[in-house]
Amino acid sequence: MADKKPTKGSKQKGAPVSAGAGSRSLSSHLPPVVEPGYTMATVADKISEVVLTQNTPRGWYIGLAFSFALTMLLLVSITWLLVRGVGIWGINVPVAWAFAIINFVWWIGIGHAGTLISAILLLLRQDWRTSINRFAEAMTLFAVACAGLYPLLHMGRPWLAYWLFPYPNTMGMWPQFRSPLVWDVFAVTTYLLVSLMFWYIGLIPDLATLRDRSPSRTGRIVYGLLAMGWRGSARHWHRYEMTYLLLAGLSTPLVVSVHTIVSFDFAVAQVPGWHATVFPPYFVAGAVYAGFAMVVILAIPLRRFYGLQDFVTMRHLDHMARIMLATGLFVAYGYMIETFMAWYSGSVYESSLMNNRFTGPYAILYWSLLLFNVLIPQGLWFARVRSSTTALFMIAISVSIGMWLERFIIVVVSLHRDFLPSSWGMYYPTFWDWSMYLGSIGLFFSLLFLFLRFLPMISIFEMRTLLPESEVKEDLG
Template identity: 55%
Template sequence: MASPSEAAAGSDGEAQAVFRGITDDVSRVALNPTPKWWWPAFGVSNLMLLCLVVSLYHLFTTGIGVWGNNNIQGWAWDITNFVFWIGIGHAGTLISAVLYLFRQDWRTSINRSAEAMTIFAVAAAGIFPIIHTGRPWFAWWMIPHPNDMGMWPQFRSPLMWDVFAISTYATTSILFWYMGMVPDLATLRDRAKERWKQVGYGLLALGWRGSARQWHRYERAYLILAALSTPLVLSVHSVVSFDFATSQNPGWHTTIFPPYFVAGAIFSGFAMVATLLVPLRHLCGLKHIIKESHIEAMCKIMIATGLMVGGAYGIEIFIAWYSGNAGEWFTFRNRVLGEYSWAYFAMVSCNVLVPQFFWIRKCRTNPWIVVGLCILINVGMWFERFVIIATSLARQAMPGMWGYFSPTRWDVLTFIGSFGLFFTLFLLFARFLPVIAMAEVKAVSPEAHAGKDHH
């Protein structure tokens, strides 16, 4: 081996080239003219977003009755969609915070877009608790605020806890995402050719100059935010699960819900990240940064969380029988064998059987197979929430009030519309912001450590 100084000198030149390559590739996405694929994709997303606007207009002017919800199933697709989107929003924090604290360096290629996805998923989720209320113009009553009547929210209600859990999560995620982006925004500012981009990125970069002191503070703040976010990975979906677990409905009232929901959330979150990143890396020419090994790592996490979810399904049924609670046992038999059995088997096959394909190496390394399987997983995770919410409520204690939920076209349009919101935001992000954390990728790339014997 050559002397350290020589090696450092030699590799420094190579490293600089690699670093520049990363910067070029990532900023090109944001600074070059709009690629051809972007406009059709954005157009379709906008059409879907229009579905949301139209269906919300109809909902606000007519009432919840435009959906299929009824006096037996007070919640149906509305809360199913809410939990579905909140679940998807979980991968971002896990990747950003937990994997950061555990020094999982492979996360750097995907963390930025996963965080963005988180925020957009929380945005899509966040509309549902508001719009599903009968009088959404009064939804702000759920936020504690001083008022002349001395009225406070009812703190025993898990819906109240939801308000805190989700607003905290949204705030922290946005801070984390934006703060992590500041150095990269400065890079875009410096490289932008058009004036409006220079000004725009300049404002967003908050005067970042890249000094050692700025970097030091940045690293500290990032660590603190990571530490603050980590409990949120567990708490947010636990609190969401309390919406069900603290009720007294058979099928909802179970202590397994918090861990089961968290595992499911991470499961669906990773499935969505993979669904988005495989086309993104293809279209934006980022295959050498978002590598196949990264996608493979996500698949492995999906095997693990998929097994947890499958285990939870089994334990739920076992406990329903073992508890000796006749109502509980009926709810689960009805869930599996009753009128909604089609939904149950859709859920089990998508969430338990589909991830088993990831044991096969080819299914992990062929990105398009991964996308197909991940879409199925997300279908399954949507059905999981539907099964929990709609089938449990369909047949509760009083057989005189048993019923069957059928969605209306407005249920479907609202759901499509929430995808429109999500994709529109994500496409804007993919077009105008640094989709990969350049600084972080560089820091963990092998070139950054070449010849550094103190590592």
């Protein structure tokens, strides 16, 4: 790295977070990653205060109560589903897959930004990721947990979910390994486990900080158990950083493979609107797009509520807005290619599908998709929009809605009119479709509120490495 000043980036090459010299010179006009004036002690205090305080803010109780109420709605919906079966949803032939798969893909996609921030940006030495990676990883875990609910509940007999896994059984049967749905089981399980390990490994040194700082005995015992006796030994740090890098290197292809496999659920089938080679890259880009939108939706209120504007600065929001803009353009390209291929293929089924998207009974949703996912996000081209938290927040909401509509269009609009007009039908969501969807949002936010209260939402030890005082000044050779 060619940098004149002895910055940290040129020194700490192996550190999990190192200030990339290149990124620094390119974006020197941007606000800093951490506002000046912090020391190692005050960084730790500021972040751990949220967890160790005895006075839980009232806003937290209100937020948790609201989310928990929605989680109760989810439990009621699941109970009713188990009593009555999937018939309580609006699904029927020809639309046998609806909200369950839409919400599954939507949640999994949201999770991908967490992995992208923690893994890919780490490998690219983007030091700004440090203040957002922890809660983005938590977001990944909770989103994958919400996603996992849907295929399980859609099976009809969720208590037999273990049939999905290959195990020697008295029926003498094995899963069909040529099916993308079985690939999905492996992809999502691996993704959940690797994300969990990545998150937990990243937490260990901070759990040790909490153990050493907790004023209560319970806190010391619980954080002490979770920290597993971490003592910050140089030998441990050496292996720790290697593991962190290895996990980042492994997560990067993993995250791409997961959404690729999710897209195979559709692309391997022959239904018009699904059978497209553009699906894997288009799905991965869409996942990153939706995920960054969710990170922005979470980061903007969080930094204000907890006064963390010094750590999650406008520079972070600006970078995330740029990533959203770029991935949004990939997604727009995907829409364009789908339309082009429908015409270029010369297939009557493909072109009638496209015609149905533009003018059919669900046309309003397609045009809303273009509005929410393509048109409104173009505002991100303007620096003034990227530097307004209100505008960014609104655009992120728009993208979240847009990405949900995209999956609705792919799933429902493709299925409801396929090859034979005699088998055409309509799909209308029922109360229980909506209640499960809202309930899963409640579950996601309940988990998130608990995480904010009990674990440090920003990586303390990685923030220390961003401070000027963390640098080793050597005059002896």
